[in-house]
Amino acid sequence: MSISASTGTLRYRPAQAEPESGMTQIGLPSHHAPGGPRGQTARETANDPVRLDDVTKIYGSQRAVDSVSLVLNPGECTVMAGHNGAGKSTLVKLILGLIRADAGKVTIFGRSASSRAAAMSRRHIGYLPETVALHPSLTGTETLAFYARLKGLSTDGNAALLSRVGIAQAADRRVGGYSKGMRQRLALAQALLGQPRVLLLDEPTTGLDPASRLLFYEIVGELRNAGAAILLSTHALAELERQADRVIVLQRGRKIADGSLSDLRRDAGLPVRVRLTVEHEITSAPDNWQRVGPYRLERSCTETTKLAALREAQTLPGVTDIEIEAPGLDEMYAHFLRREDH
Amino acid sequence: MNPTLIIIAKEIRDGLRNRWVLAVTLLLAALALSLGFLGSAPTGTVKVDPLTVTVVSLSSLSIFLVPLIAMLLSYDAIVGEIERGTMALLLSYPVSRWQVVIGKFFGHLAILALATTIGYGLAGITLQLAHGGIDFSTWMPFLFLIAASILLGASFLSMGYLISSIVQERATAAGIAIGVWLFLVVIYDMALLGILVADQGRIITSHVLNTILLFNPTDVYRLLNLTGYENVSMFAGMAGLSEQARMPLPLLIGAQLLWVAVPFTLAASAFRRRSI
Numbered sequence: 001m002s003i004s005a006s007t008g009t010l011r012y013r014p015a016q017a018e019p020e021s022g023m024t025q026i027g028l029p030s031h032h033a034p035g036g037p038r039g040q041t042a043r044e045t046a047n048d049p050v051r052l053d054d055v056t057k058i059y060g061s062q063r064a065v066d067s068v069s070l071v072l073n074p075g076e077c078t079v080m081a082g083h084n085g086a087g088k089s090t091l092v093k094l095i096l097g098l099i100r101a102d103a104g105k106v107t108i109f110g111r112s113a114s115s116r117a118a119a120m121s122r123r124h125i126g127y128l129p130e131t132v133a134l135h136p137s138l139t140g141t142e143t144l145a146f147y148a149r150l151k152g153l154s155t156d157g158n159a160a161l162l163s164r165v166g167i168a169q170a171a172d173r174r175v176g177g178y179s180k181g182m183r184q185r186l187a188l189a190q191a192l193l194g195q196p197r198v199l200l201l202d203e204p205t206t207g208l209d210p211a212s213r214l215l216f217y218e219i220v221g222e223l224r225n226a227g228a229a230i231l232l233s234t235h236a237l238a239e240l241e242r243q244a245d246r247v248i249v250l251q252r253g254r255k256i257a258d259g260s261l262s263d264l265r266r267d268a269g270l271p272v273r274v275r276l277t278v279e280h281e282i283t284s285a286p287d288n289w290q291r292v293g294p295y296r297l298e299r300s301c302t303e304t305t306k307l308a309a310l311r312e313a314q315t316l317p318g319v320t321d322i323e324i325e326a327p328g329l330d331e332m333y334a335h336f337l338r339r340e341d342h
Numbered sequence: 343m344n345p346t347l348i349i350i351a352k353e354i355r356d357g358l359r360n361r362w363v364l365a366v367t368l369l370l371a372a373l374a375l376s377l378g379f380l381g382s383a384p385t386g387t388v389k390v391d392p393l394t395v396t397v398v399s400l401s402s403l404s405i406f407l408v409p410l411i412a413m414l415l416s417y418d419a420i421v422g423e424i425e426r427g428t429m430a431l432l433l434s435y436p437v438s439r440w441q442v443v444i445g446k447f448f449g450h451l452a453i454l455a456l457a458t459t460i461g462y463g464l465a466g467i468t469l470q471l472a473h474g475g476i477d478f479s480t481w482m483p484f485l486f487l488i489a490a491s492i493l494l495g496a497s498f499l500s501m502g503y504l505i506s507s508i509v510q511e512r513a514t515a516a517g518i519a520i521g522v523w524l525f526l527v528v529i530y531d532m533a534l535l536g537i538l539v540a541d542q543g544r545i546i547t548s549h550v551l552n553t554i555l556l557f558n559p560t561d562v563y564r565l566l567n568l569t570g571y572e573n574v575s576m577f578a579g580m581a582g583l584s585e586q587a588r589m590p591l592p593l594l595i596g597a598q599l600l601w602v603a604v605p606f607t608l609a610a611s612a613f614r615r616r617s618i
Contacts, residue, residue: 096434098618119438127434133427135352137359149348150435190431200434 047110049074049124049198049229050095055104057090057253064090066253067104072198072229077220079240080233081333082250088233089130091250092202095231096127108198123151126196130203132187136176140167140186143175147190165189166215181212188216192223199223199230205239217243237329247329249336257336261329262303268335270327271300274309279318286316345437346445353449354456363457366411370461373407374400378469393466393484400462401567404491405560408458409498409523415450416502417519418512420613425512430618443610447503454495462488483567490566490598497559497601498523503609507616530558552589559601566594 050072057065065087072078082088093099094106097113106113109121134143140162145155162168165185167178175183184207191199199220205213220243224230234240237247247264249257257264265272276289276297285291288309292298297316301309306324313322327335357363378396420443423429432442466484470476502519509515534554538546546554555561 093430093618096430098430098433100617116438120436122434123436125434127431129427129431129434131427133431135356135428137356138352142355146348146352147435149343150345150432150437152436187431 049109051107053105055094055101055106057094058102063253068255072231074229075224075227076245077224077230077243078246078248079244080231080248081237083235086250087253088250089202092200095200124197126191126199128187128191128201128204132183134175134183137174139174140171144189148193151194153194161189180207181209184208197228199228201232203233237333241329249333251337251340256340264332266303268332269302270331270335272303272306273325274299274313275323276313276319277321279320346441349445350449353446354452357453363453366457367461370458371465373403374462374465375468378465393480397483397487401487406527408491408495409527412454412495412498413502413519413523416499417506417515419446419503420506421509421515422512424618433618439614440610443613450499451496455492458491459488487567490563493598494559494563497598500602500606504605507609507613526558527560556597559598562594562598
C-alpha cells in the first residue's frame with residue numbers, strides 16, 4: 001500500500017490486505033490536534049496562554065477587529081488567514097498590548113494584555129513582526145544578545161541559536177549588510193529566545209526562499225511539539241496546510257471560520273472528487289459514477305459521503321487506482337470569503 | 343540587567359557605531375579651536391587667559407549648534423523606530439514604555455555629553471598649550487560652559503522627544519523640530535529685541551524681561567554663561583547689566599531643568615498612550 005500526498009490530493013492504491021483500514025486512514029486526512037473545544041465559545045480558564053473575549057478595535061470608522069473571541073491552546077499551531085487589511089496584524093498587536101481594544105478583553109496568561117503585569121508575561125512570548133526591522137549597525141551576535149538581555153536571559157545559548165537558524169557564519173557581520181532571508185532568519189532567532197510558550201508569527205514566510213521556508217516550518221513544528229501555542233498569520237493559506245492544526249479565517253475584522261481542516265472541509269461542503277482508474281475500457285458507467293475517459297471514472301461527493309463512495313469503489317471490478325481530490329485550502333478559503341459576501 | 347540600562351547601552355553603542363559621536367566631537371572641537379585662536383587675536387598681549395575669552399564666543403556658537411545637534415538626534419527617536427518597526431518588536435519584550443523612553447533619552451544624552459565634553463575639552467587643552475601651558479585655575483568657567491551646554495542640549499533633546507512621540511510621520515517630526523529650533527534660537531530673540539526697542543522700557547521692565555527670557559532655554563543658557571562668572575561677564579560687556587539683570591544661579595539652573603523635565607514628561611505620557 002502506498003499513500004502519496006500532494007497539496008489537496010491524496011492518492012491511494014488499494015492493497016490486497018485490509019482495504020477497510022486503509023480507507024479509514026483516508027477518512028481522516030488531517031492530523032488531529034490536541035486541545036480543547038474550539039469555535040465560538042471560548043473556555044473559561046485563567047491560564048490560557050492567549051485569550052480574546054469579544055474583542056473589538058475600531059480605527060476611525062472601520063472596525064479593524066470586530067467581536068472576535070479566540071483561545072490559543074498549548075501545543076497547537078493555529079493559522080490565521082485573511083486578505084490584507086482583514087485584521088490579522090491588528091489582532092497580533094492587540095495580543096502584544098501594542099494597542100488597546102475598544103471593547104472586550106485580551107488576556108495573556110490570565111492578565112490583561114495592556115496592563116503592566118502583562119509586560120512581565122511577555123518574556124514567554126516570541127514575536128516575529130510582519131516587516132522585519134532590526135538595528136542595522138549591530139552585528140547578528142549583538143542583536144541577539146540585546147534581545148536576550150531584555151528577556152533577562154543569559155547569552156550563552158545564542159551562538160547555538162544562530163547556527164540553528166543557519167546564520168552562524170554571518171554572526172559577526174552587521175545586520176545592515178544582511179540579505180532579506182538572513183534578516184528574516186535572525187528575526188526568527190530572536191523570536192525563539194528563551195523557549196517561548198506563545199509564538200506570534202505575522203506573515204513569516206513572505207519572501208523567503210524555499211530552504212529558509214523549510215527550516216522555518218521545521219522549527220515551528222519542534223516548538224509546537226514542545227507545547228508552545230503558535231499563531232501564524234498568512235494570506236497564502238495553501239502554503240501552510242501541513243502546519244495548520246487549526247485554521248481561522250478573518251474577513252473585515254470578523255472571524256468567519258474556525259476549526260481544524262477537516263472541520264472546515266465538512267463545514268464548507270465543497271465537493272470531494274473520487275477518481276478511479278480501471279483495467280478494462282468502460283462501456284457504461286455504474287450508477288453515481290461519471291465516465292471521464294476510456295479507463296477513468298469520477299464521482300463528486302461531500303466530506304460526509306466520501307467514505308461510502310470509497311467503499312463502493314472497492315466493490316467495482318478491475319479498479320487499479322483510486323484518487324481522492326479534496327478541496328485545497330485556497331479553495332476553501334475562497335469559499336468562506338464568498339459565502340460571507342452574500 | 344535592568345531594561346533601561348540595556349537600552350541606554352544600546353543607544354550609546356549605536357551612536358559610536360554610526361559615528362555620530364565622532365562627527366559631533368570633531369565639529370565642536372574644530373569650531374571651538376577656530377574661535378579660540380581667532381578670538382584671542384584681538385586680546386593680543388593682554389594678560390587674559392585664552393579660555394576665558396573663548397567661553398564668551400563659544401557660548402554664542404553653542405546656542406546655535408548644540409540645540410541643532412540635539413534636535414537631529416531626537417526628532418526620530420520615537421516616530422522613526424515606530425515607522426521602521428523596531429519599536430513594535432522592542433515593546434513585545436518584557437519592558438514597559440517608560441523604560442524605553444528613559445533608556446533612549448539617557449542614551450542620547452550620554453552621546454551628546456560625551457561629544458561636547460571631549461570636543462570642547464580637547465579644544466580647551468590645545469588652546470592653553472598654545473598659549474604657554476595648562477593652567478587649571480581658569481578652567482572653572484570653561485567647565486561650567488560645557489555643563490551648561492549639556493543642559494541646553496538636554497532641553498532640546500527633551501523637546502525633540504516630545505515632537506517625536508506626538509507626530510505620525512518622521513518627515514513631520516523633522517519639520518517641526520527645525521521650526522522649533524528656528525523659533526527658539528533665532529526668532530524669539532529678534533522679536534524680543536524689536537519689542538524692546540518699540541516699547542522703550544514702558545511696559546517691559548527689567549523684571550518682566552527676565553521672566554520672558556526664562557521662557558526660552560537658549561536665553562537661560564546665555565544668562566547662565568554670561569552672568570555666571572565675574573570675569574566672563576566683564577569680557578562679555580555684561581558687567582554693567584549685571585546689577586539689574588542678574589538672576590540667581592539656582593533660579594537659572596532650576597528653569598533649565600524644568601525645560602528638560604516638562605517636555606520629557608509630556609513626551610513619556612504621549613508615548614504611553616500611543617498606538618504602535
